[in-house]
Amino acid sequence: MSDLPLLHVExxxxxxxxLLRQDDVLAVLGFGRDAPPTGDDPRYLRVGLEPLQDRAPLEVWRAPGPISHGVAGRVRWSSTNDYCFGAIEVAEADFPDVATATEAAYSSLSAFARGGRWPHLLRVWNYLAAINEGAGDAERYKHFCTGRSAGTRELGTYFPAASAIGRSDGVPVLQVYWLASRVPGTAVENPRQTSAWCYPRQFGPTPPTFARAMRGPTATPQLHISGTAAVVGHDSQHTGDLQAQLRETFANLGSLLKSAGNLPAFDRNSVLKAYVRHREDLTRVEAALGGYLPPEIPRLILLGDICREELLVEIDGIHSVR
Structure with missing residues (x-):
């Protein structure tokens, strides 16, 4: 473990x-059509997920500066000495299919990571349209997994924490953004779940390549939590039952905190996102989260398809111990 400063997310x-005039802002993310459009500043990206609210708050990443930023090929980036934010947007129309679009995005990501001072991926977010379209091996998420694996061969088996969610605006542009650091974090697996890269063949020709969480290389604990849903072993649980899926999801989150070093429960230093498949469930999820989380915990509820069509909700986030 190193002594990097905690990334502050709010x-x-x-x-x-x-915000972009402030000297400690590493990245800003907007959500939904009412967020400001992506402009020239590489520190800002508008994500194609609609929020519960008409206008969601902005997600702000802060780190001790100085902060540099620029554009390198497909990659928009900003950095401190310790951390790097990167983002890539790839129009699917420019490629034969989603697998080759994903491979192109991840090849650019991999080349940028290998060639810079921040080669260690801690956390990656992926948003693509129609993630569950197609039956069996033809499902777009499975093709995404194939492209991701092909594009990251040079990075080996150091798998970051990750989420993959279907865009709710339907725009056929793959959005990938990430957090990397100059020293590696520590991958964390969940004993209640099969490691994603060990999934059996029924889940597609190429298993997903991500860790369940990543403990950052910080002096005090900071856990980057992958998209977490009602999966036990490798099987989805409680098909069609939103409340039961939420209970299972929080059981998995509790197990992750324990596996990461018996970390304390979520508190005001945790920042969470809930992705919800059906628009009519957004307010139900908002109400249900009140039963699992203290009111002071920041949370954002977004409309987006989960990578398995039977799953109704997924939660990710960052948990800091101060």
């Missing part, structure tokens, strides 16, 4: 231009 309703 949800804020500040003006975007004001």
């Amino acid at each position: 949800y804020a309703r500040n003006d975007l231009a004001d």
Whole structure:
């Protein structure tokens, strides 16, 4: 474990231009059509997921500066000495299929990571349209997994924490953004779940390549939590039952905190996202989260398809111990 500073993540309703003038802002993310459009500053990206609210707060990443930023090929990036934010958007129309679009995005990501001062991926987010379209091996998520694996061969088996969610705006552009660091974190697996890269063949020709969480290389614990849903072993649980899926999801999150070093429960230093498949479930999930989380925990509820069509909700986030 190293002594990197904690990445500070918050949800804020500040003006975007004001945020980007602040010297500790590494990245800002907007959600949904009412968020400011992606502009010239590489630290900002608008994500194609609609929020529960008409206008969601901005997600702000802060780290001790100085901060540099720029564009390198497909990659928009910003960095401190310790951390790097990167983002890639790839139009599927420019490629034969989603697998080759994904391979191109991840090949660019891999080349950027290998060639820079921040080669260690801690956390990656992936958003693509129609993630569950297609039956069996033809499902788009399975093709995404094949492309991701092909594009990251040079990175070996150091798998980051990750989420893959279906865009709710339907725009056929693959969005990939990530957090990397100059020293590696420690991957964390969940004893209640099969490691994703060990999934049996029934889940596709190429298993997903991500860790269940990544403990950052920080002096005090900071856990980057992958998309977590109602999966036990390798099987989805409680098909059609939203409340039961939420109970199973929180059982998995509790198990992850324990596996990461008996970390304390979520508190005001945790920042969470819930992805919800059906629009009519957004407010139900909001109400249910009140039974699992103290009110002071920042949370964002977004409309987006989960990578398995039977799953109704998924939760990810960052948990810091201060």
